[in-house]
Amino acid sequence: MTNWLDVLALCLYVASFAFYVLNLYHERVWSGRVATLLLIAGLVAHYYALLERSRIIHAIPYDDLYGSMSLFAWLLALTYLGLELFHRKRAVGSLVVPFVIFWLVVAMEVAPSSQPHAPAANGALFALHITIGILAYAAFAISFLLSLIYLIQNRILRRGRPGLAFWRFPALEVLERMSRSSVWIGLVALIVGTSLGFVWEHRLTGHFAIADPKVLFTLLVLAVYAIYLAIVRAPAWRGARAALVCACNFVIVLFSYTVVNLYFTNFHRFF
Amino acid sequence: MATERIERVANNRGEDSVRGRAEVALIGCNHTSAPVELRERVAFTPEQALKAANELRQSGIIEEALVVSTCNRSELYGVSGESNESLPRALMSYFGDFHKIGLHELDGRVYQHVGRHAVRHLFRVASGLDSMLLGEAEILGQVRDAYNRALGNGSTGPVLNRLFQGALEVGKRVRSETEIGARPMSVAFAGVKLAERIFGDLKNRRAVIVGAGAVAEQVVEHLRLRGIGELRVVNRSFARAQELALRMGGVVAEWSALEKSLEQPDIIVTSVSGNEPVVTRAMLERAMPARAGRAVCVIDLGVPRNVEPQAEGIYNAYLFNIDHLGGIVEQNRKARESEIPRADAIVDEHVEKFLAWQTSLEGAGLVEALRARLNAERESLLTAHVGAKGAGAAAVEREQLERVTRELIERIVQLPEKRLREQRKLRRPVEGLAALRELFGLNDKGNEGEQ
Numbered sequence: 117m118t119n120w121l122d123v124l125a126l127c128l129y130v131a132s133f134a135f136y137v138l139n140l141y142h143e144r145v146w147s148g149r150v151a152t153l154l155l156i157a158g159l160v161a162h163y164y165a166l167l168e169r170s171r172i173i174h175a176i177p178y179d180d181l182y183g184s185m186s187l188f189a190w191l192l193a194l195t196y197l198g199l200e201l202f203h204r205k206r207a208v209g210s211l212v213v214p215f216v217i218f219w220l221v222v223a224m225e226v227a228p229s230s231q232p233h234a235p236a237a238n239g240a241l242f243a244l245h246i247t248i249g250i251l252a253y254a255a256f257a258i259s260f261l262l263s264l265i266y267l268i269q270n271r272i273l274r275r276g277r278p279g280l281a282f283w284r285f286p287a288l289e290v291l292e293r294m295s296r297s298s299v300w301i302g303l304v305a306l307i308v309g310t311s312l313g314f315v316w317e318h319r320l321t322g323h324f325a326i327a328d329p330k331v332l333f334t335l336l337v338l339a340v341y342a343i344y345l346a347i348v349r350a351p352a353w354r355g356a357r358a359a360l361v362c363a364c365n366f367v368i369v370l371f372s373y374t375v376v377n378l379y380f381t382n383f384h385r386f387f
Numbered sequence: 388m389a390t391e392r393i394e395r396v397a398n399n400r401g402e403d404s405v406r407g408r409a410e411v412a413l414i415g416c417n418h419t420s421a422p423v424e425l426r427e428r429v430a431f432t433p434e435q436a437l438k439a440a441n442e443l444r445q446s447g448i449i450e451e452a453l454v455v456s457t458c459n460r461s462e463l464y465g466v467s468g469e470s471n472e473s474l475p476r477a478l479m480s481y482f483g484d485f486h487k488i489g490l491h492e493l494d495g496r497v498y499q500h501v502g503r504h505a506v507r508h509l510f511r512v513a514s515g516l517d518s519m520l521l522g523e524a525e526i527l528g529q530v531r532d533a534y535n536r537a538l539g540n541g542s543t544g545p546v547l548n549r550l551f552q553g554a555l556e557v558g559k560r561v562r563s564e565t566e567i568g569a570r571p572m573s574v575a576f577a578g579v580k581l582a583e584r585i586f587g588d589l590k591n592r593r594a595v596i597v598g599a600g601a602v603a604e605q606v607v608e609h610l611r612l613r614g615i616g617e618l619r620v621v622n623r624s625f626a627r628a629q630e631l632a633l634r635m636g637g638v639v640a641e642w643s644a645l646e647k648s649l650e651q652p653d654i655i656v657t658s659v660s661g662n663e664p665v666v667t668r669a670m671l672e673r674a675m676p677a678r679a680g681r682a683v684c685v686i687d688l689g690v691p692r693n694v695e696p697q698a699e700g701i702y703n704a705y706l707f708n709i710d711h712l713g714g715i716v717e718q719n720r721k722a723r724e725s726e727i728p729r730a731d732a733i734v735d736e737h738v739e740k741f742l743a744w745q746t747s748l749e750g751a752g753l754v755e756a757l758r759a760r761l762n763a764e765r766e767s768l769l770t771a772h773v774g775a776k777g778a779g780a781a782a783v784e785r786e787q788l789e790r791v792t793r794e795l796i797e798r799i800v801q802l803p804e805k806r807l808r809e810q811r812k813l814r815r816p817v818e819g820l821a822a823l824r825e826l827f828g829l830n831d832k833g834n835e836g837e838q
Contacts, residue, residue: 142566273584274699276711278718283570283580287587288682351680355703 121165122186122224128158129193129217136209140284148206155197155213162190162220176243178250185223187247189216191254195301199258203294205286212261241316248309253373255302256341260366262295266359288355295362296348303341310334333372340365409450409546409745411505412474414482414497415462418519421496429486431456433536439463439485440542448477451544453537453551455512457529459519464509466546475499506550506741510734513558515567521723522567527558549744557737564733567726570719574712575605578686579613581707581715582654585684591616595652597645597666598622598659599631602688606656607635619652621645623659646670650677656686657693665689668697671704686712750807754800757827761796765789 135151166187169177177183196212269285272278286294310331314324325331344362347353353361416429431439436454443452449465456462463482467474479497483490500508508517513530515522534551537543543551562568571577579589586592594615596603599622607618618637622628625641632639640648649655649670659665666685671694674683682703687694692708699706769792773785 269584273581273705276707276714278584278715282584287583288585290587351676351678352702354680355682357702 119165119168121161121168122220125158125162125165126217126220126224128154128161129213129220132158133210133213133217136206136213140207140210151206151209152197152200155193155209159190159193159197162186162193166190176247178243178246181226182223184250185219185226188250188254189219189223191247191251192216192219192257195251195255195258195298198301199294199297202297203286203290205290205294207285208262208265208291208294211265212258215257215261239316241312241319245309245312245316248305248312252302252305252309253369255298255305256337256366256369259295259298259302259362260369262291262298263359263362263366266291266295267356267363270356270359292348292355292359295359296345299341299344299362303338303345306334306338306341310338330372330376333368333376337365337369337372340368409466409749410474410502411464411466411546411550412449412478412499412501413462413464413505413508414475414478414499415455415460416493416497417460417462417517420498425488425492425496426459426461428488429461429482430458431461433532435485436533437536437540437542439481440537440540442485443478443481444542446481448481449474451547452542453533453547455530455533457526460512460517462512464505464547464550466544475501503738503742506553507734507738509550509554510557510737511731513554514561514730514734515558516561516727516730516734520572521720522562522569522572522726524562524568527555527562530558531555545748546745550741553737553741557734560737561730561733565726565729567723567730570722572716572719572723573605574688574709574716575602576609577712577715577719578606578656578688578707579609581705581712582684582686583613585682585705586653588613589616589654590614592654593617593619593652594654594656595619595621595640595648596631596637597648597655597657597693598689599624599627600658600660603656603658604631604635606658606686606688607631607637610654611635615654617652619648621648646673649674649683652683653681654684654686656688658688659693660689661693662691664693664695666694666698668695668701671698671701675701675703688712747807753823754804754807756824757803758796758800760827761799762793765792765796768792 132151132154135147135154139148139151166177166183169183169186176187178187193213193216196209196216200206200209265285266288269282269288269291272282273288285291318324340361344358344365347361348358416426418426421429431454436456439454440452443449443463443465449467451466453464454462455464463478465474465478479490479493479499482497483493498508509530511517513527515524515526518526530551534543534555538548571580582592583589589610590613592615594607594610594617596607596618599620607620610618618632618635619640620628620632620635620637621640621642621644622631623642625639628639631637645665649666655666657666666687671683671685680703682705685694685698685704685706687706687708690709694706694708696706696708698704769785769788773781773788
């Protein structure tokens, strides 16, 4: 169910993307600021769209496909905005915002008639568990994008034939730092989100369902990103190899978020 | 503050001025018109530039004068009070006399421009479109310095003030609205920009310069401008290394300590002559563990190469040789050239603005001349028919007639004055001013004398 606030948010994201691209090619301070302001405006509109959906079901909209995808897109944009403000680098916006747009468009196209319905499991703790979990996935998605840019830029540098955009993207070490920050956000969010899930489940059932495939995959995701953070400064791994590891880790995240959720898990199947 | 002063002086002078067609003329030579031997001989020091401007104004050849002299060009800009077709020739003659060079030597090597062409030339110069290195930024500063010196010396007037302020504005606009000045155009700068692609900010980074030649010096200059943290110079000639290090604020290492010097820096620049590589793959491989795997950017400016090509394969070592850098410079040159039409469009827009302003200035002068002419006629008619100022009834009658006729003249000139002011605000050119001057005899010196 798409409402006008979703459409407004989408329009603002598209406008923000246009200004990020303009900023990439002409590097005007004002165009970068406009891009950021439009992104913030898009986030606000998107937030109210999600809020409206939440009011109907009296819960955070994660239980239906549309709500879940929309929430992921919002958290993706929010995480990127945090990274942009922290590292003061806007060039990556031209690559991250299209993913936000893509996710929102797919949600509108794939599940346009998806009606919001109240999730079977409910409560503040459960809502936090899910929301923080999605935030972790959004942060890992950004680290994946940053690692990809790193690998492409590294390849261009090695070949010595840079194009115009090459001079605009952040330097390799900046990309690595941004990717690391993003992984830290994801890792902390996943630890907190998973812990909240365990607490909620224990309160409800009195035991921990460790053997659930979703839980096992989440622990695997935690392990591979912890390994990434350990090797990213190691002499033999720092640089392109660590970026490759980070990019590959996201395959596991994607698998956990889609295939595991849909086909393997017993109680993490939402939509 | 300085800009405000410049604008105030220029505007005041512009408003007060009453003049006919004041053409801008220039003569000069640059890297395309004259060989370096001639350019060296016609260069002006800042003192000579002011002296020449003063002499030209005092001689009565021109009312306003300004000299722009850089390593690649010497140009003399002048404005005469009235239209003067022989002005470029007079400037050329002075140019030759000043530098004690015969006119036959300057023939074909010095260009002359008048009016629109002179304005366009200066605007293109300020934009870096006429520079040897297309889009270079230094020229704008050099034009600004020349203008500020001339302004301080009082050798500029309303036209040159407006012209040079316009040139500075065009220069800034071209650089901010086009890519003409973006991206490196020298191998030294390209190397440093590539290092920035790896490390980002170069502050607190360490660099080692192997060799102390001219190109290495250029790299050092770029690194220094970017606030490089530590600079170490290694050269076969220790004295030469010391000299460069002293000049650039670095430290020196013995040639024998070259391998040890590779362990710390983020950037290694090599530019030494010799047939054998001075930095081998083995040396870099041995240095990497001491660096804890941190990336290193190796810029090899030597021909033959100073760094073994096999070093390219070392993990986290980025090696750029002269071919890589030359390729980037060539790519950037093409990109800059593709921006010329956009830059020229900005230049042309400002040329039109300047010419419109100049015409409106002429228009203001025309109204003043017309008013003066009519007042002179009025005075002459009153004297002939009522008699000279006296006392009694005749004086009262004359006073009334004077008031009425003065009001009549003001009403006549009010409309053209208003319209010219509007055109000036809109920066539109006003057609037919020369014809009006001709019709009312306003070019006639004898009439002006009567005023």
